Amino acid sequence: MADVSVDPPSRESPDAYAISAEFYDILQADRDRARVRRFYGRDVRVARRGVLDVGAGTGRVTLMSLADSRVPVHAVEPTRAMRSLLMTRLAALPVDVRMRVTVHPGGLAEAALREVADVGICHNTIACLHPAARRALWPAVADALVAGGVFLVQLPPDRLPPHEATHVLPAQQVGGHEYGGRMVMSADADRIRTRFDYWVRGECGVLREYTETFWMWPASRAEVIGELAGSGFVPLPERADPAVLAVGLGRR
Ligand SMILES: C[S@@+](CC[C@H](N)C(=O)[O-])C[C@H]1O[C@@H](n2cnc3c(N)ncnc32)[C@H](O)[C@@H]1O
Secondary structure (H helix, E strand, C coil): CCCCCCCCCCCCCCCCCCCHHHHHHHHHHHHHHHHHHHHHHHHHHCCCCCEEEECCCCCHHHHHHHHHCCCCEEEECCCHHHHHHHHHHHHCCCHHHHCCEEEECCCHHHHCCCCCEEEEEECCCHHHCCHHHHHHHHHHHHHHEEEEEEEEEECCCCCCCCCCEEEEEEEEEECCEEEEEEEEEEEECCEEEEEEEEEEEECCEEEEEEEEEEEECCCCHHHHHHHHHCCCEEECCCCCCCCEEEEEECCC
């Protein structure tokens, strides 16, 4: 077979999550696994056509969807560092399970999916999208879902933090090393600066330290509902957890 050179998807940012990828699962996995099942498990279990995971990251929602449904799963993940971890997870699955999941390595619009799923999920992702990118996502989600499909989105913070706030990520032991981190959020004009500090400690003290900064944009529930309405989504009854917005795609 001839060698073929294929350009990477245009929106891929090669460096995004380059640092956080190493620490993401070890520092956040347990809490997030339970949260994802609580937020989306019921919808995934009744999926009939397919599940769409927008911003799949290392695969928390994708893996749950493969385990809890029998339908095809579409994982959209533009960032190489996160996608690499997702692929390692998928490689460890039995072949028959792996045959049900397709990984799309760019933005959702680039994947050009049409009516592939009746359940769409976007977990812990839209807060990190610039408002223009967030608004550009909704028509592509609508295209990817069948009429009557449900879309579940974890909402961004609805306002700027009034003062700097620190959230400690509980330290985890891996062999002789302790992995730790914290997230520091502060307002910066209309954005939220979200700085992650990570460290690895051994017996003699700190072995490695890193910092990676992300930007987040607040948006209210009403604002997101209004944006989604432009792509044919109508609000569904509120979920138990106000962090998740559920909308349904009307007939088109
Ligand atoms: C904070 S991570 C969350 C990953 C995963 N949903 C989870 O909760 O574990 C956000 C993810 O969204 C991805 N992402 C960023 N922009 C995106 C876009 N326009 N479309 C889809 N995913 C995007 C990032 O690459 C990153 O993996």
